[in-house]
Amino acid sequence: MPTPIEFEWLMDAHVQVLRPIQIGNVPGGFHQAVPIGEGNFAGPRLRGSVIPGSADWQL
Secondary structure, rough: OOOOOOOOOOOEEEEEEEOEEEEEEEEOOEEEEEEEEEEEEEEOEEEEEOOOOOEEEEO
């Protein structure tokens, strides 16, 4: 029998989710990017800041 996977809470993240940039239709569907602004994250063993400049690229 496989060993069960154990999960452990790592952190909470709080970030700005900015207005989506609509790129348009592509062969696989509708493409957009959602820019990520600044924010922070913290947990029992991890803490830090999020700097702007990234995005979630969605299809």
